[in-house]
Amino acid sequence: MTHPTSHATSADATPFDALLAGNPAHAWMGYEQGTLNFVADPTDRSCNESNAESEKPAPPLSAAALIEQYGSPLYVTNIDQVVQRGEALLAALPFPVQGYYAVKANPRRGLLEALAPRWGADVVSVGEAHAATAAGIAPSAMIYSGVGKSDTDIETAIRMGIGQINAESIEEVAAIRACAERVGRKAKVGLRVNPDVRADTLAQISTGSAGDKFGIQIEAVPMVYRALHSPENVDGLIPGGLAVHIGSQMQSLVPLEAAVMAIATLAMQLLAEGLAVPCLDLGGGLGIRYKDETPPSPTDYAAALTKGLAPARARIDAGEMAIAIEPGRWLVGPAGVLLSRVMRTKAPPMRLATGDDDLKPGDARAHAHDNDYDSDNGDAHDNDNDSDSDNDKNSGNSPSDIAPIALLDAGMHTLMRPALYDAWHHIVPVVSQTVTTPYRIAGPVCESTDTWATPRLLPATLQAGDAVAVLDAGAYGSSMANAYNLFGLPAEVGIYRGRPVLLRPHMTPEALIAEDLPLGT
């Protein structure tokens, strides 16, 4: 199957065509006669190479038709693409490895069902363990690696038969032992090591430095690991090995290699002491391209892990030490988009646009002035955290202040990443046009931070009812959506075997408040 953009003549081509074509991970979408379409995975034999009439190549799906059918905002996840990316990642690794999909990236049941034949699950809560179980992933193929687990959580996990619980402290090891005793079943425990290695990523999603709340400081690990084998623990705990996860959306794998090397070296020392180290869990973290990054490929990833694992390689090849990985974002991120309608466009503040200070009461321009869009003096509307305020949102006289606003029905309650991390996501119109104008992208939530940091080019004719697609929203998009302002949660559709399937209906505001109880009952 050809890329849909190939149908467009060069005269039809828009910056949005180029934007999609510039990233191979977006090969599943493109403009067909100026309209955004999703296509079945070109390499998926099940939907493209069968002779059976019923399994003919699936037709492209139009983004506009999906919104029409399922409403807006709407998450669309190409499950076929996720499965294929998973296969590609596993195939790149030159040693036996068990993949545990990081459920937190996107926990939809339909997606987990499609991954279940090949993937275990990395879960951080009992809720995620239940989601994975419902999708057909055996608890024995799960690693429970939450940073905070209550005794009730741990007991539930042991009762469920979760394959391994990664402990984050010596105190947690003691708690797991006590829970195992109460449940009357042994628990396999891995130790999450904090190697004091800073990942090459956003500070907010970096987890492997000494001051971070995650893991056991590497110097203390031998002592804690020996304790797993102590007479008081040996009846309740089975040593599971070492785990490491230093951060997410990593753009360089040099720190990962160092972290893997640190636990592989430590594992060999523990083995030399006669302790069992059956598994090394290398976490997740492989980055993707959101803007113009050049993230590592699966081959680069394989090379970094291979180098890092060198001290333990003989054991691994002999089948005496298993290797686990826990990718999330790399599998699902580029395979998902968020579709959203423009509710309204809003003109830029006129005073800034015209430089006219002579405003009269009632003048629309005076209103803009009252709203303090133009203040860069740290007032209530200025949420800059740094000194370089002129280039950031809500600061004075920057391009973001003089651009018109495109007010979407998706906001920080639908996709938190831009508000939470100033994260970049490309945004493209569902109906493409060549003319582009910078817009500030904002959502309906009553927070100034529900506005993207940098204006985005969209058609000058953009108007209420037009739809846009936010790209690379498959990971940490719907999983972080929340109920703030009681707008409800978006519907989610999967593309499975080339066809759309509803993964979850829109959760209405009525459903969100249905469990609230009145006083005095």
Ligand code: LLP
């Ligand atoms: N394993 C552990 C122990 C983790 O904490 C994580 C992610 C993963 C695996 C999967 O990492 P991935 O392959 O997806 O990078 N909300 C943030 C990302 C937080 C990641 C938390 N841990 C974001 O939107 O960027």
